[in-house]
Amino acid sequence: MPETESGHPLLSLQNITKIFGDLVANGNVNLDLHAGEIVALLGENGAGKTTLMNILFGHYVADQGRVMVRHSSGILVDLEPGAPQAALEAGIGMVHQHFTLAENLTGLENIVLGTESLFSRRFSRSKARAKLQELMQSSGLEVDLDLRVSKLAVGERQRVEILKALYRDARILVLDEPTAVLTPQESDSLFKTLKLLAAKGMAIIFISHKMAEVLGASDRVAVLRGGRIVADLPTSQCDRHQLAEVMVGHSVQTAERKPGYPEDETLVFAGVSAGDGREQIENVNLALCKGEIIGLAGVSGNGQSTLAKVISGLEIPTSGSVLLNGKPLKASAAAAIKSGVARIPEDRHHDGIVGAMSVEENLVLEEIRKPAYQRFGLLRFNEIRMRAQEAIKAYDIRCSGPLAVSRLLSGGNIQKIVLARTLDQQPDIVLAAQPSRGLDVGATADVHRRLQEARDRGAGVLLISEDLDELFQLSDRIAVIHRGHICEPVETEKLDKKQVGLMMAGQSIKGEQAA
Amino acid sequence: MIRFEPRTNVSSLFAFALPIIAGITALVLAAIPIAAAGGEVFAAYGHIFKGAFGSKFAFSELLARATPLIFTGLAVSVAFRAKLWNIGAEGQLYVGALAAVAIGTGAISAPAYIMIPLIILAGMIAGGTLMLVPTLLKTKLGADEVVTTLLLNFVVLLFVQMMLEGPMKDPMGMGWPQSEPMTSAATLPKMFARMRIHWGLVIALASALIIYIMMKRSVWGFEIRATGENVSAAKHAGIPVTSTFIKVGLISGALAGLAGVSEVAGLKGYLTADISPGFGYTGVVVAMLAGLSPVGVVVAAVFIAAVFVGADSMSRAMGVSSYIADLVVAMSLICVLISSLFVRFKIRFVRPKKTPLVAKGEA
Numbered sequence: 001m002p003e004t005e006s007g008h009p010l011l012s013l014q015n016i017t018k019i020f021g022d023l024v025a026n027g028n029v030n031l032d033l034h035a036g037e038i039v040a041l042l043g044e045n046g047a048g049k050t051t052l053m054n055i056l057f058g059h060y061v062a063d064q065g066r067v068m069v070r071h072s073s074g075i076l077v078d079l080e081p082g083a084p085q086a087a088l089e090a091g092i093g094m095v096h097q098h099f100t101l102a103e104n105l106t107g108l109e110n111i112v113l114g115t116e117s118l119f120s121r122r123f124s125r126s127k128a129r130a131k132l133q134e135l136m137q138s139s140g141l142e143v144d145l146d147l148r149v150s151k152l153a154v155g156e157r158q159r160v161e162i163l164k165a166l167y168r169d170a171r172i173l174v175l176d177e178p179t180a181v182l183t184p185q186e187s188d189s190l191f192k193t194l195k196l197l198a199a200k201g202m203a204i205i206f207i208s209h210k211m212a213e214v215l216g217a218s219d220r221v222a223v224l225r226g227g228r229i230v231a232d233l234p235t236s237q238c239d240r241h242q243l244a245e246v247m248v249g250h251s252v253q254t255a256e257r258k259p260g261y262p263e264d265e266t267l268v269f270a271g272v273s274a275g276d277g278r279e280q281i282e283n284v285n286l287a288l289c290k291g292e293i294i295g296l297a298g299v300s301g302n303g304q305s306t307l308a309k310v311i312s313g314l315e316i317p318t319s320g321s322v323l324l325n326g327k328p329l330k331a332s333a334a335a336a337i338k339s340g341v342a343r344i345p346e347d348r349h350h351d352g353i354v355g356a357m358s359v360e361e362n363l364v365l366e367e368i369r370k371p372a373y374q375r376f377g378l379l380r381f382n383e384i385r386m387r388a389q390e391a392i393k394a395y396d397i398r399c400s401g402p403l404a405v406s407r408l409l410s411g412g413n414i415q416k417i418v419l420a421r422t423l424d425q426q427p428d429i430v431l432a433a434q435p436s437r438g439l440d441v442g443a444t445a446d447v448h449r450r451l452q453e454a455r456d457r458g459a460g461v462l463l464i465s466e467d468l469d470e471l472f473q474l475s476d477r478i479a480v481i482h483r484g485h486i487c488e489p490v491e492t493e494k495l496d497k498k499q500v501g502l503m504m505a506g507q508s509i510k511g512e513q514a515a
Numbered sequence: 516m517i518r519f520e521p522r523t524n525v526s527s528l529f530a531f532a533l534p535i536i537a538g539i540t541a542l543v544l545a546a547i548p549i550a551a552a553g554g555e556v557f558a559a560y561g562h563i564f565k566g567a568f569g570s571k572f573a574f575s576e577l578l579a580r581a582t583p584l585i586f587t588g589l590a591v592s593v594a595f596r597a598k599l600w601n602i603g604a605e606g607q608l609y610v611g612a613l614a615a616v617a618i619g620t621g622a623i624s625a626p627a628y629i630m631i632p633l634i635i636l637a638g639m640i641a642g643g644t645l646m647l648v649p650t651l652l653k654t655k656l657g658a659d660e661v662v663t664t665l666l667l668n669f670v671v672l673l674f675v676q677m678m679l680e681g682p683m684k685d686p687m688g689m690g691w692p693q694s695e696p697m698t699s700a701a702t703l704p705k706m707f708a709r710m711r712i713h714w715g716l717v718i719a720l721a722s723a724l725i726i727y728i729m730m731k732r733s734v735w736g737f738e739i740r741a742t743g744e745n746v747s748a749a750k751h752a753g754i755p756v757t758s759t760f761i762k763v764g765l766i767s768g769a770l771a772g773l774a775g776v777s778e779v780a781g782l783k784g785y786l787t788a789d790i791s792p793g794f795g796y797t798g799v800v801v802a803m804l805a806g807l808s809p810v811g812v813v814v815a816a817v818f819i820a821a822v823f824v825g826a827d828s829m830s831r832a833m834g835v836s837s838y839i840a841d842l843v844v845a846m847s848l849i850c851v852l853i854s855s856l857f858v859r860f861k862i863r864f865v866r867p868k869k870t871p872l873v874a875k876g877e878a
Contacts, residue, residue, distance in 0.1 A: 312751065334753035334755065337753045343751065345751055350748065356745070357741060365748070368737055369734060379733065
């Protein structure tokens with residue numbers, strides 16, 4: 001190996017401080033990264049992980065502190081702040097959580113994009129291809145380079161992103177929540193690749209809040225809390241429980257699984273097909289009972305969002321029937337709400353709240369036409385205010401008051417607005433799509449508790465999630481969705497995570513049904 | 516080097532002060548061409564001010580000019596609130612005027628207390644119906660309403676010209692392409708003797724008040740704001756987004772149609788194809804300057820009208836072209852658009868640091 005464990009690290013973040021208004025996003029952060037090392041950066045949402053990586057990559061300029069990289073001569077030099085170009089030149093490659101690929105270009109074109117001079121008349125495709133072939137062989141990242149990115153699956157897109165970094169001779173690879181969109185098996189293969197790359201002398205940082213992968217894949221764990229590094233130690237010295245406490249700052253109580261008492265069927269899908277393309281669902285049969293939680297496992301993009309849209313009243317099935325308490329479900333959001341369907345949308349910023357409106361306005365968004373909040377078409381401000389104050393208290397929504405602008409709230413508090421708005425209408429059905437995605441441990445526990453309460457009250461809950469821990473913790477029965485097909489739900493006790501993981505990847509669904 | 520950093524919170528005072536600063540900046544910038552044209556800047560602005568506010572007559576002229584701008588400004592602001600980009604207030608103004616002329620020049624004879632509501636209603640229906648076309652094209656087919664509303668302006672103007680050259684031409688008009696005059700029952704009375712200011716202003720102010728109440732206090736306003744700020748969340752929450760767009764389109768078009776009625780029945784007395792010197796387009800500037808607030812629209816309309824009326828009198832007094840008014844209006848729009856950047860971003864100047872370049876890779 002050309003790289004040796006010589007004195008200097010490859011990358012050194014020294015006393016990084018970044019302040020947004022009153023918020024200390026990063027306070028005096030020190031982090032070294034050596035060649036051949038995989039470091040997991042662990043922290044809750046809002047702990048400052050992404051800010052730190054953005055400073056490293058030159059998207060933000062730190063208020064204080066320096067980012068240093070090892071020069072070819074072996075000494076550390078300052079990286080020009082606020083210049084992504086400099087970061088690239090210094091060999092820092094970044095794989096963002098939301099991929100930065102041009103969908104209408106092929107993998108090859110995406111990778112070479114930006115590496116060629118504007119003024120060169122044509123780039124040498126064959127040379128680029130040869131280099132990439134070599135990289136693919138040595139790293140095991142196989143992708144069809146000539147397919148348009150729009151045709152690639154999520155895991156393949158991520159491989160293109162990593163190849164893009166490798167193509168630019170990255171020595172330091174930064175991955176922001178790389179497993180958020182992968183199946184457990186795809187995640188395993190990603191970490192295998194990362195280990196291979198580290199063994200070749202690269203330095204890798206990945207951001208995560210999933211304990212299992214942090215413990216399984218890293219050499220060292222750095223924990224950020226409130227913008228500060230609160231722990232930096234070898235992975236071998238960590239245990240799950242201790243890391244969780246360090247990350248949150250206090251001991252964590254997670255919701256215990258309690259069995260539900262299912263009653264009659266309430267929401268019944270019979271041979272339902274809807275949507276098109278990747279998100280199509282085909283011939284779905286599913287019966288949700290009152291008083292139970294059905295967990296729907298699956299990698300995102302396998303039809304979950306179409307299923308959610310159908311239940312939400314936003315999409316009309318092309319065939320089959322959806323019955324709610326024996327009556328056909330109407331295809332309109334307003335009708336769905338009226339007939340007692342609470343919908344917790346997958347993308348709460350995009351579909352859940354109107355960010356520019358106040359907390360109180362968002363709390364009555366679904367019910368604004370009810371006589372409780374309007375008379376003769378004019379808003380009843382006092383009633384709206386009272387409702388908001390009650391919900392803020394009951395759901396512990398942390399905000400400056402009913403008039404706070406919703407956009408400025410944290411993800412957890414935004415989710416609490418959605419929960420308060422939907423669950424307080426005493427729904428018969430709760431559709432919870434990725435309800436804890438991006439939430440910290442405390443907020444997640446809160447969401448779980450609310451869903452269990454709704455179930456115990458007699459509502460049927462359909463929980464769509466990619467997080468197997470969450471599904472196993474809450475569900476009475478688990479079904480798996482893959483390429484638009486949903487298998488028969490199976491009692492949670494009869495399943496283990498590995499089986500479900502394989503089913504999520506499309507294997508032996510029939511075998512499971514027999515089991 | 517200049518860096519843009521997103522602001523996390525915007526103080527309301529700052530948001531309020533910005534359009535004012537933008538207006539002043541526009542005036543300062545417009546001084547450059549005035550000076551370049553050989554005019555005395557301070558004298559020119561003095562004349563503009565005097566021409567707009569200097570006498571009772573000037574002030575009445577100013578308010579007469581502000582009246583159509585209040586209507587079109589309101590029309591644009593309501594539509595923009597829902598992110599329905601209505602650039603067609605000009606065309607809606609003309610169909611509104613055409614409708615008023617169609618029934619107000621003798622087709623129906625009734626006393627004023629029937630005629631005036633009738634022409635107002637006709638103008639609103641005409642403007643609203645015209646705006647309904649691009650709105651439905653948007654909601655049903657996804658056609659871009661910026662393009663459709665803009666192009667309809669030209670269609671409407673040609674149609675108006677055709678009508679004025681043909682069926683609606685005044686036989687007593689000495690061959691000029693103009694309509695017959697409005698009957699006296701279908702004329703909005705003047706507010707003061709020998710002044711051009713008319714009751715259209717009162718209707719405009721009342722409209723601003725109604726729109727203000729609608730946006731702030733009604734379910735409709737709530738749904739319009741929600742749709743404009745986040746259409747997918749609104750849809751998800753069961754707000755009838757399509758019918759909200761249609762409502763907004765009708766209201767917006769009706770307000771612009773009112774501008775036409777008010778001009779033809781309050782000021783001109785008959786319709787010509789040049790009755791509006793771009794009131795519809797200037798309405799966009801008014802709405803943007805006002806930050807889409809109905810009360811702000813009144814203030815912004817008065818400001819813009821002052822610039823126009825003042826510039827006319829300045830150009831008579833000093834020989835500087837009155838195009839300077841268009842310049843100020845255009846500049847203030849640009850300044851407002853730029854200033855909206857300041858609302859969203861903090862701008863920081865940083866000195867680029869010279870650092871040794873790091874070599875690619877280590878081998």
